[in-house]
Amino acid sequence: MMRKRNPGEQIIEALLLLAALSSVGITLGIVGVLLYESAVFFREVSVIEFLTDTQWTPLFADPHYGILPLLSGTMTTTGVALALALPLGTIMALYLSEYASAGVRETVKPFLELLTSVPTVIFGYFALLVVTPCLQLLWPALPGFNMLSAGLVIGVMIIPYISSVSEDALHAVPAHLREGSLAMGATRMQTAFRVVVPSAVSGIAAAYVLGISRAIGETMVVAIAAGMQPTLTWNPLEPAATVTAFIVQVSLGDLPHGSIGYQTIFVAGLTLFVVTFLFNVAGYMLRTRYHRKY
Amino acid sequence: MTQDMHRLIAGNKRRDRFFGWAGLAAMVFAVTILLLLLVTLGLEGGRRLSWEFLTSYPSRVPERAGILPACVGTVLVMLVTAVTSVPLGVAAAVYLEEYAPKSRVTAVIEINIANLAGVPSIVYGLMALGLFVYPLHLGHSILTAGLTLTLLCLPVVIIVAREAIRTVPSGIREAAYALGATKWQTIRDHVLPYSTGGILTGVIIALSRAVGETAPLITIGALSFIAFLPSPPVTATPPFLSVRWLFDPFAVLPMQMFNWISRPQEAFHLNAAGAGLVLMLVTLAMNGLAYYIRYRSRRRIRW
Numbered sequence: 264m265m266r267k268r269n270p271g272e273q274i275i276e277a278l279l280l281l282a283a284l285s286s287v288g289i290t291l292g293i294v295g296v297l298l299y300e301s302a303v304f305f306r307e308v309s310v311i312e313f314l315t316d317t318q319w320t321p322l323f324a325d326p327h328y329g330i331l332p333l334l335s336g337t338m339t340t341t342g343v344a345l346a347l348a349l350p351l352g353t354i355m356a357l358y359l360s361e362y363a364s365a366g367v368r369e370t371v372k373p374f375l376e377l378l379t380s381v382p383t384v385i386f387g388y389f390a391l392l393v394v395t396p397c398l399q400l401l402w403p404a405l406p407g408f409n410m411l412s413a414g415l416v417i418g419v420m421i422i423p424y425i426s427s428v429s430e431d432a433l434h435a436v437p438a439h440l441r442e443g444s445l446a447m448g449a450t451r452m453q454t455a456f457r458v459v460v461p462s463a464v465s466g467i468a469a470a471y472v473l474g475i476s477r478a479i480g481e482t483m484v485v486a487i488a489a490g491m492q493p494t495l496t497w498n499p500l501e502p503a504a505t506v507t508a509f510i511v512q513v514s515l516g517d518l519p520h521g522s523i524g525y526q527t528i529f530v531a532g533l534t535l536f537v538v539t540f541l542f543n544v545a546g547y548m549l550r551t552r553y554h555r556k557y
Numbered sequence: 558m559t560q561d562m563h564r565l566i567a568g569n570k571r572r573d574r575f576f577g578w579a580g581l582a583a584m585v586f587a588v589t590i591l592l593l594l595l596v597t598l599g600l601e602g603g604r605r606l607s608w609e610f611l612t613s614y615p616s617r618v619p620e621r622a623g624i625l626p627a628c629v630g631t632v633l634v635m636l637v638t639a640v641t642s643v644p645l646g647v648a649a650a651v652y653l654e655e656y657a658p659k660s661r662v663t664a665v666i667e668i669n670i671a672n673l674a675g676v677p678s679i680v681y682g683l684m685a686l687g688l689f690v691y692p693l694h695l696g697h698s699i700l701t702a703g704l705t706l707t708l709l710c711l712p713v714v715i716i717v718a719r720e721a722i723r724t725v726p727s728g729i730r731e732a733a734y735a736l737g738a739t740k741w742q743t744i745r746d747h748v749l750p751y752s753t754g755g756i757l758t759g760v761i762i763a764l765s766r767a768v769g770e771t772a773p774l775i776t777i778g779a780l781s782f783i784a785f786l787p788s789p790p791v792t793a794t795p796p797f798l799s800v801r802w803l804f805d806p807f808a809v810l811p812m813q814m815f816n817w818i819s820r821p822q823e824a825f826h827l828n829a830a831g832a833g834l835v836l837m838l839v840t841l842a843m844n845g846l847a848y849y850i851r852y853r854s855r856r857r858i859r860w
Contacts, residue, residue: 275741276656282648283657286715287669289708293680296687351583358580371584373848378591380762380840382769384811385833388818389594392826419594422587450573473675480677482772483811487818507679507772514682514776520691528776532683536676543675547668 297536300529307523313530319493319509321527328527330534332493336410336503340485341478343414343499344421348474351418352425353467359426360433361455372430375423383420387487390416395488408490408502416488417481425474432466433459465549472546476539482507506531595837602834605827611835615813619824622817624832629786630699630807631768631839637703637803638710638767643760645707646714647749650756653715654722655744673712681708682773690777697778699787700803705777706767713766717759721752754854758847765843769836771811779812810836 305313308328316329359368395412399405436459444454460467490502491512504512510528518524613623657663685705695701725748733743749756787805810832817829 269739272739272741276652279648279652279656282645283652283666285645286649286673286711287666289673289684289711290669292688293676293684296684297680300687351587354580354583355587358577358584362577362580363584371588374588377841377844380765380769380844381595382771382811382833382836382840384769384771384815384818385598385837386594388598388814388829388833391818393594393597419587419590426587450569452573452576453569455576476675476677480679482677482679483815486772487815507677510679510683511772511775514686514778529683529687532680536680539675539677539680540672543672544668546675547671 293536297529297533300526301533304523304526304530317495319504321524322513326523328530330506330531332495333504333506333509333531334534335495335497336485336489336493336505336508337479339497339499339503340410340414340417340481340489340505341475343411344417344478344481345475347415347418348421348425348478349471352422352470352474353429355422355426356429356433356467356470357455357460359430361451361459368430372427375427378423379427381420383481383483384487386416386420387483390484390488402500405500406490406502408488409500410485410489410503411499413485413487413489414499416484417478420481420484421474421477424477425470428470428473429463429467432463432470435466436462465552469546469549472542472549476542476546479542480507480535480539482511486511506535510535598830598833598837601827601830602832602837605831606834610828610831615808619822619828622825622828624810624813624835626786627808627810627813627832628835631809633699633787633802634702634706634807634809635764635768637700638706639760639764641704642707642710642714642763646711646760647718647756649711649715650718650722651744651749654719655740655748670712670715674716677772678709678770679772679776681705682776684708685773685777696804697806698804699807701777702774702779702807702809705773706770709770709773710763710767713763714760717763718752718756721755721759722748724755725751754850758851758854761843761847761850765840765847768839768843769811771815774809774812775815779807779809810839 313328313330315331316327317331318327318329319332320327359371363371390412391408394416395405395407395409398409398412405411440458440462441454444458445451449457485505486508489505489508491504491508492502493509494501494503496503510531513524513528610623611628612625613621614625615627616622653663653666657666682705685701685708689695689701689704690697695704729747729751730743733747738746787802787807814829814832814836817825817832820826
């Protein structure tokens with residue numbers, strides 16, 4: 264049999280492969296830039312000081328380069344956000360998949376997905392100018408910048424992600440499992456918790472991981488509403504800077520290219536990238552697991 | 558014995574109903590809060606929205622300030638993003654769906670795209686700062702901003718384009734091959750035209766996210782106080798088209814909004830609400846258009 268390959272076809276295939284590889288190029292670019300600038304930074308500052316110093320004051324006359332205050336800010340706002348979003352998002356997903364009629368589900372789900380495209384700077388506006396004043400009515404001593412209001416708004420923001428992805432996972436559980444359980448006389452709630460949730464657990468976990476990764480990487484809400492002062496505190500009622508807010512603060516100023524202050528934002532970015540990368544890989548593995556199961 | 562059972566069943570049913578109400582309450586609560594926030598924005602921003610607001614330059618006097626440069630900047634940046642991310646993203650999607658062998662390289666590309674979709678947007682900004690702004694000397698320009706948002710959009714465009722291509726039934730491809738079409742002819746003349754609706758929907762949704770991105774543009778040094786417009790793309794002298802605007806400094810809507818929020822004066826907060834409302838309306842309009850295209854293309858094509 265004769266098999267002739269058209270050279271034009273091969274050129275096109277090569278070009279398309281190149282386009283697909285460009286996404287790998289982006290990752291290499293991110294890792295390369297972050298590592299390159301961080302390497303310059305770590306020539307001046309030891310890794311031990313970076314990980315253990317309790318102060319982050321790179322722009323002061325007496326500079327300290329401890330990432331802990333920024334991490335505590337990120338973890339506190341993320342914690343507040345998750346405390347709100349995980350229970351609410353999960354209950355909503357269960358309601359939509361197990362209780363709601365098809366009509367309600369088909370209306371609410373696109374609406375939730377629409378909400379994920381609301382620009383985050385608008386959520387920042389809400390946090391600073393709507394939610395904080397409301398919280399101050401309940402708690403007059405609350406400072407104008409605080410992690411509580413930023414965290415709550417991030418929580419509201421990630422509810423659509425969590426409920427939508429969890430609902431997909433719950434929906435993917437085959438109907439015959441549900442029917443078997445209902446036929447045995449279990450209520451919808453018992454079916455939901457003892458049959459559907461255990462079968463969809465890796466999908467729900469993937470939704471959680473996605474939500475956590477979003478909350479950690481969220482920038483505008485914390486930069487606007489949580490304050491810019493790096494403080495080592497776990498109290499959500501106080502203002503504190505997060506890793507992302509610090510990057511914004513430095514970028515807004517006029518730091519000369521190549522100075523150590525300029526490099527600190529890449530170190531902060533590297534920290535952020537490593538943390539979210541771990542969560543993303545975990546989420547990807549969980550999602551492929553539940554896709555394979557049925 | 559039977560009484561115990563009746564009690565058990567009644568208890569279970571009560572819990573079941575209670576959980577149903579709890580779920581409904583959670584949903585209504587979350588949706589109401591989100592709606593309330595949007596209504597607040599609409600009411601506050603609506604007070605500031607006017608023709609003057611849309612056509613004025615930023616000013617130190619809040620009542621005279623407007624968003625003209627920010628609107629123009631947003632349109633130009635999105636133009637760069639669309640022109641670069643769409644061909645690249647669709648080409649990558651075609652490769653992954655139609656050509657890619659089941660190999661380790663393909664698996665790496667796929668995991669990589671899934672991971673990129675979850676990288677915080679500010680990290681893309683840092684990469685652009687460390688690559689486009691200084692080593693490539695593109696500066697704080699419209700081109701840099703557009704390319705930065707391309708990095709952000711690309712994974713999303715690839716993912717949605719792949720989904721759209723996957724919905725084309727294999728019978729269509731087989732029919733084309735049976736008539737002697739080559740692989741690329743099949744893709745160009747059959748697969749891509751059938752998936753255009755889906756791809757377009759995804760591209761518009763990806764761009765609607767990029768419109769509101771603020772953090773990566775802050776890191777590449779976008780200005781928020783710009784009292785002039787970029788150079789015009791059309792000139793009076795030959796060759797009539799100019800690309801100088803690509804290298805001009807710029808402002809975009811979300812940056813302008815952020816700048817106004819960060820000021821202490823209340824009057825500027827009202828301006829921020831106005832800019833936010835415009836931004837919100839643009840995002841909603843783009844999403845509406847995307848849904849409409851999806852609806853139409855689904856109605857037109859029946860397999």
